[in-house]
Amino acid sequence: MSGPDPADPVLRGFSRSLPMALLQAREAVMNRFRPLLREAGVTEQQWRVLRALDGGGPLDAGEVARRCCLLTPSLTRIVKTLAAGGLVARRQDPGDLRRLVLDITPAGRALIARVAPLSEARYAEITALFGAANLDDLHAKLAALVAALDETAD
């Protein structure tokens, strides 16, 4: 007739929460990269948009949002800032006037080229600390997790 024991948690420990584990891991990694972006004068999100467009060619706003894990209201403002800085260009899609086509400018590519060697150096640092095999396996597991969850998204 007794209720749940207060010392008996109804929920898994905070540290065993997968969202927390992923968040903490991302924070640990980003702590290594943030100084570079700060030095380059771009935010994390602005950097993601530039990276998606660089090599990804011109893309619809919606596609950029999907690839960058951004919601479209955020993207609207981020692109406004990037366009004001001359790092990204906007134009209407002639075939569908609803769509906004985004592309990186030469100035945007130059910024990426400036940051790239520093970024790769940090990546090499992380690889050395964590191990190349561990890193590959982690990438594979993360991709598998996303595939498993997204395929069955209601």
Added chain:
Amino acid sequence: MSGPDPADPVLRGFSRSLPMALLQAREAVMNRFRPLLREAGVTEQQWRVLRALDGGGPLDAGEVARRCCLLTPSLTRIVKTLAAGGLVARRQDPGDLRRLVLDITPAGRALIARVAPLSEARYAEITALFGAANLDDLHAKLAALVAALDETAD
């Protein structure tokens, strides 16, 4: 004498970026939990604070921020909201008046108890889709990554 070939990326592919992989994985996972929190009327961050205090006992604001991956200016506002809703209690630390001690209230615990079974059900769903062994291994790898990076944080 030629510069870098534009088709030859100076940076690893966007999809091979560890920060992006961690972000996408977290999004895929959170998509399963967000409806529950929304239904319970709390944000992700408010939920993290409640979870940290539940079972973690009373904690300094700074310690809560560390455990929840929140910056202290964010925590100030989040706790203000939680306190206004009666889910968290604030008091000064008598031994160090600079410190703010936070604790969860009975109402806060009741909210967690209400959400817990739904949350665990989602977790079971994820475990079934991804595999218990994969999940354990992923947790271990994430913890190892954090340990490797945090130990050597400049």
Added chain:
DNA sequence: TGTTAATATTTAACATGTTATATTTATCGT
């Protein structure tokens, strides 16, 4: 003891996250 440096939290300002809604343009069925 009194002055300075360090620590914990808060405030302020601006960028982004998040939800709801509005606006514009396409598509579909008739």
Added chain:
DNA sequence: ACGATAAATATAACATGTTAAATATTAACA
């Protein structure tokens, strides 16, 4: 062609993320 529905983006409002600076308290030390 017309009207209803759907789709893509933008706007609005509030919560949070992020940096810098302010405030209050404590610790360190000459």
